[in-house]
Amino acid sequence: MRTVKLFFAVLLGTTAAGSVFAGSGTPDDASKIIRGRYQAVLGDCAGCHTKQGGAPFAGGAPLETPFGALVPPNITPDPETGIGTWSEADFFSAMKRGIGHGGKRLYPAMPYPAYTKMHDADISDLWSYIRTIEPVHNAVKANQLPFPFNIRLSMLGWNTINFTEGEFKPDSQKSAEWNRGAYLVQGPGHCVTCHSPKSVLGADETDGALTGASLQGWYAPDISGNSYTGIGGWSDDEVVGYLKTGANNHSIASGPMAEVIENSTSAMKDEDLKAIATYLKSIKSEPAKPAPVKSDDAHFQAGALIYHDTCSACHGGEGQGGRQLFPALAGSPIVQQADAETLIHVVLNGSQAARTATAPTTPAMPSLAWRLNDQQVADVLTYIRNSWGNAAPPVASSKVADQRKP
Amino acid sequence: MTRIMPRKDVVIVGLGWTGSILAHELTEEGLDVLAIERGPWRDTATDFNIGYMQDELRYAVRRDLFLQPVEEAMTMRNNTSQTALPMRDYGSFLPGNGVGGAGVHWNGHTWRFWDSDFRIASHLAERYGPDKTRELQLQDWGVTGAELEGSYDRFEYLAGISGKAGNIKGQIQPGGNPFEDPRSRDYPLPPLPMTYAPTLFADVTRSMGLHPFPTPAANLSKDYINPLGIAMGQCTMCGFCERFGCANYSKSSAQTTILPVLMRKKNFELRTQSEVLHVDLDASRKNARGVTYVDTSGEEYFQPADMVLLCAYGLHNVRLMLISGIGVPYDPGTGEGTVGRNYCYQTNSGAQVFFDDKNFNPFIAAGALGQTVDDYNGDAFDHGGVDFVGGAGINCIPTNGRPIQTRPTAPGSPRWGSEWKKATVQAYKSTLGFSSQGSSYPIRGNYLDLDPTYKDRFGRPLLRVTFDFPDNDVRMSAWITGKMEEIAKSFGGRQYTASPRKKGWDSVPYQSTHNTGGAIMGADRKTSAINKYLQSWDVPNVFVIGASAFAHNAGKNPTGTVGALAFHAADAIRQQYLRNPGQPLVTA
Numbered sequence: 001m002r003t004v005k006l007f008f009a010v011l012l013g014t015t016a017a018g019s020v021f022a023g024s025g026t027p028d029d030a031s032k033i034i035r036g037r038y039q040a041v042l043g044d045c046a047g048c049h050t051k052q053g054g055a056p057f058a059g060g061a062p063l064e065t066p067f068g069a070l071v072p073p074n075i076t077p078d079p080e081t082g083i084g085t086w087s088e089a090d091f092f093s094a095m096k097r098g099i100g101h102g103g104k105r106l107y108p109a110m111p112y113p114a115y116t117k118m119h120d121a122d123i124s125d126l127w128s129y130i131r132t133i134e135p136v137h138n139a140v141k142a143n144q145l146p147f148p149f150n151i152r153l154s155m156l157g158w159n160t161i162n163f164t165e166g167e168f169k170p171d172s173q174k175s176a177e178w179n180r181g182a183y184l185v186q187g188p189g190h191c192v193t194c195h196s197p198k199s200v201l202g203a204d205e206t207d208g209a210l211t212g213a214s215l216q217g218w219y220a221p222d223i224s225g226n227s228y229t230g231i232g233g234w235s236d237d238e239v240v241g242y243l244k245t246g247a248n249n250h251s252i253a254s255g256p257m258a259e260v261i262e263n264s265t266s267a268m269k270d271e272d273l274k275a276i277a278t279y280l281k282s283i284k285s286e287p288a289k290p291a292p293v294k295s296d297d298a299h300f301q302a303g304a305l306i307y308h309d310t311c312s313a314c315h316g317g318e319g320q321g322g323r324q325l326f327p328a329l330a331g332s333p334i335v336q337q338a339d340a341e342t343l344i345h346v347v348l349n350g351s352q353a354a355r356t357a358t359a360p361t362t363p364a365m366p367s368l369a370w371r372l373n374d375q376q377v378a379d380v381l382t383y384i385r386n387s388w389g390n391a392a393p394p395v396a397s398s399k400v401a402d403q404r405k406p
Numbered sequence: 407m408t409r410i411m412p413r414k415d416v417v418i419v420g421l422g423w424t425g426s427i428l429a430h431e432l433t434e435e436g437l438d439v440l441a442i443e444r445g446p447w448r449d450t451a452t453d454f455n456i457g458y459m460q461d462e463l464r465y466a467v468r469r470d471l472f473l474q475p476v477e478e479a480m481t482m483r484n485n486t487s488q489t490a491l492p493m494r495d496y497g498s499f500l501p502g503n504g505v506g507g508a509g510v511h512w513n514g515h516t517w518r519f520w521d522s523d524f525r526i527a528s529h530l531a532e533r534y535g536p537d538k539t540r541e542l543q544l545q546d547w548g549v550t551g552a553e554l555e556g557s558y559d560r561f562e563y564l565a566g567i568s569g570k571a572g573n574i575k576g577q578i579q580p581g582g583n584p585f586e587d588p589r590s591r592d593y594p595l596p597p598l599p600m601t602y603a604p605t606l607f608a609d610v611t612r613s614m615g616l617h618p619f620p621t622p623a624a625n626l627s628k629d630y631i632n633p634l635g636i637a638m639g640q641c642t643m644c645g646f647c648e649r650f651g652c653a654n655y656s657k658s659s660a661q662t663t664i665l666p667v668l669m670r671k672k673n674f675e676l677r678t679q680s681e682v683l684h685v686d687l688d689a690s691r692k693n694a695r696g697v698t699y700v701d702t703s704g705e706e707y708f709q710p711a712d713m714v715l716l717c718a719y720g721l722h723n724v725r726l727m728l729i730s731g732i733g734v735p736y737d738p739g740t741g742e743g744t745v746g747r748n749y750c751y752q753t754n755s756g757a758q759v760f761f762d763d764k765n766f767n768p769f770i771a772a773g774a775l776g777q778t779v780d781d782y783n784g785d786a787f788d789h790g791g792v793d794f795v796g797g798a799g800i801n802c803i804p805t806n807g808r809p810i811q812t813r814p815t816a817p818g819s820p821r822w823g824s825e826w827k828k829a830t831v832q833a834y835k836s837t838l839g840f841s842s843q844g845s846s847y848p849i850r851g852n853y854l855d856l857d858p859t860y861k862d863r864f865g866r867p868l869l870r871v872t873f874d875f876p877d878n879d880v881r882m883s884a885w886i887t888g889k890m891e892e893i894a895k896s897f898g899g900r901q902y903t904a905s906p907r908k909k910g911w912d913s914v915p916y917q918s919t920h921n922t923g924g925a926i927m928g929a930d931r932k933t934s935a936i937n938k939y940l941q942s943w944d945v946p947n948v949f950v951i952g953a954s955a956f957a958h959n960a961g962k963n964p965t966g967t968v969g970a971l972a973f974h975a976a977d978a979i980r981q982q983y984l985r986n987p988g989q990p991l992v993t994a
Binding site for chain 2: 322
């Protein structure tokens with residue numbers, strides 16, 4: 001019975017897809033494709049499926065996961081190396097259930113656990129747009145995982161434990177704006193994919209959603225409404241400004257978030273960004289500010305000297321930063337995350353700001369790995385995390401040593 | 407075997423200030439633009455790293471960011487009776503190298519020349535009669551101050567200059583320079599906060615009836631976002647400007663004001679580490695086909711282009727014209743020919759006042775943080791009773807307190823040993839220096855040409871600089887330095903020194919990198935290499951942009967005028983030239 005149902009679904013899907021292109025060129029089709037293009041922005045498809053300097057959507061740079069490398073495939077309509085032979089039903093199945101053409105199971109690095117929440121109409125629009133992308137012949141070997149993770153069928157078990165299929169259900173008690181924000185964050189924007197803690201199986205934890213997670217050598221911070229580690233201290237306009245330009249008075253995006261801003265959020269409509277701000281700020285999370293490390297602590301004092309020699313010329317004597325160029329450290333949520341992974345990453349490797357139409361400067365922080373040893377990095381971060389009203393656990397030099405390894 | 411590259415609309419030689427401005431303007435016009443740069447790519451975070459940028463030995467003493475003679479040397483002599491010899495090290499002036507050019511390592515003094523400079527020959531003849539300047543080869547530039555006002559304004563707002571207007575649309579502004587020409591609006595940023603030495607200099611000169619004002623500075627007094635949307639930061643006054651890149655995004659340069667936007671444009675391409683050997687002309691010699699360049703592998707390329715813009719350092723522009731056969735070389739014997747003509751420099755002098763009881767904290771500094779008096783500059787004062795024309799800005803701009811090279815000692819101090827140490831410790835904190843930035847006027851015998859003997863690594867003749875300070879300028883410097891002595895006395899210090907510029911230009915000690923002229927602009931093609939739009943009279947699809955266009959050098963640092971001329975040329979190309987490409991914008 002199940003098989004029959006699926007058969008009909010596929011058949012209907014194919015018919016539907018066929019109908020879209022039967023009358024190509026009608027204004028309705030055009031507006032559907034334009035809507036679909038915006039869905040691709042919301043979903044940040046290019047973020048993974050386009051390699052830097054590569055053809056759009058023709059395959060991305062490898063994603064390093066704790067289980068091994070996965071390479072985002074070519075999703076242009078090329079029949080041999082892309083998804084040219086896919087039907088709309090295949091696409092729906094991939095987005096909603098993580099099962100692609102021919103029943104192939106996708107790994108959840110493709111964020112179908114979030115995309116499953118997308119409205120069918122939005123997915124249909126996105127499909128229309130994807131069919132119009134220039135086909136590019138580029139073979140990608142997507143699955144580079146070691147045994148046993150390279151067995152795609154293992155995802156069947158993973159899904160049974162970790163994945164709940166189903167479209168976003170609005171909360172009638174909340175405003176339309178809040179619901180739009182929740183939809184964008186949980187669904188197409190897939191913010192949870194990076195910002196929610198992961199289980200040992202690599203699934204997004206439902207508890208503590210959006211309260212921060214470690215990711216490819218960075219720490220995707222708490223983006224809940226918590227005013228200590230989250231964005232509760234930011235006005236709606238400041239949240240919108242950050243997502244639109246990559247910078248606001250509190251912070252400058254770096255690392256993977258800089259890419260998300262360049263490819264996705266900077267191209268979102270202001271009302272969608274405002275909705276995201278409304279939703280994120282409504283999320284409650286636990287962290288309460290601890291007592292800061294005492295100023296007579298030897299590591300704090302060593303860090304103070306390093307800070308004033310090495311950091312203060314740009315970040316200011318009081319950690320106040322400088323507009324659009326140097327992020328403020330005082331009162332900064334990213335500085336006070338429980339996990340200092342991002343801070344260590346930036347000090348060791350440097351970092352460059354996002355480039356957006358309204359903030360084209362792309363200022364950069366140089367690498368200080370050659371200048372500061374592990375203990376010095378730990379000390380200066382302990383100082384920064386506990387000065388000017390900041391408070392966060394001290395940083396251990398062993399943690400810096402771990403991250404310094406190539 | 408020369409590889410032929412795909413055609414471009416525009417090829418730009420050199421990506422410093424002028425190359426970046428032109429590239430930005432012409433890519434905005436939709437043209438496909440390629441810049442070819444001899445030196446390396448340079449970027450703030452990676453190349454002017456805050457962790458090691460303040461390395462005086464590496465950057466100031468060993469001159470890490472500068473052109474080295476092994477890449478290109480020049481020969482020098484004082485007059486045509488001598489045999490020129492190669493400079494084995496750059497000393498008197500220090501050309502830049504790499505993306506950003508000399509605009510990376512300047513101090514940041516950003517001046518406007520006056521209408522009486524652009525019309526210098528006519529102006530002086532009208533005021534003093536023709537005999538006053540007979541020993542000089544002064545020429546009008548073919549433009550007026552009013553024509554360039556908008557271009558100056560654009561450069562100052564691009565660069566976020568800190569200063570105080572002295573004349574807005576004819577209204578004299580208290581606290582600014584009362585001698586400047588009218589400007590349409592004030593500087594984009596207020597002056598830098600003053601340190602002690604320039605504050606004292608302002609007090610003393612004001613008490614003498616002079617008119618001190620804050621030096622217009624490309625060291626930013628506040629955070630700034632320029633018209634391209636690029637953010638710059640407030641200067642921290644670390645005192646590492648000249649000879650250094652700025653690690654704090656606080657000194658205006660191509661890197662901090664244009665490149666973040668330019669480098670992302672799809673119709674712009676940059677090839678670094680590639681040296682243009684010459685401009686290729688067609689058989690008519692009136693049209694450039696493109697340029698030939700060589701990369702670090704030694705491979706040679708021909709780059710076809712509809713337009714060639716020479717935007718290298720002024721001296722290099724002149725050499726490329728001479729090597730490529732663009733225009734007629736200047737002959738000092740007859741005074742005929744144009745390329746190499748009216749080479750000028752800067753006629754500077756210095757004064758120091760030594761105190762017992764003052765501490766100037768010289769390490770709190772910025773390249774252009776100071777005070778200037780222009781009462782004795784250009785033709786701001788009556789030259790009827792003096793035996794020279796020209797003048798100098800007198801500047802108290804303590805640019806740095808860097809430990810190796812800022813080592814003043816009073817005359818009579820021992821030159822070594824423990825007594826020298828005592829003297830240098832005492833004098834470091836308590837010495838006030840000020841200087842004159844003197845005009846340099848052309849004479850027939852000062853010029854640039856190709857050396858007959860010495861060649862570069864590609865077999866091309868080196869540029870030969872024939873120069874000595876003209877008698878007029880030496881008399882000017884003596885008179886100005888006398889005025890500086892009056893100021894020095896008024897400070898009431900323990901003792902002072904003053905040293906006017908003397909005859910006998912020496913290429914060894916550093917003096918100034920303000921080398922001007924050689925491919926000068928003008929209204930008459932017999933006496934100028936380029937027209938008022940910086941377009942070659944002889945090869946109209948070649949524009950030559952830089953201080954090489956100056957018909958003389960005023961008593962001011964040149965970069966503000968270089969930037970203004972870049973915008974002036976860009977406007978002419980966008981608004982006029984592109985309607986009739988390949989045609990002269992001025993017929994004469």
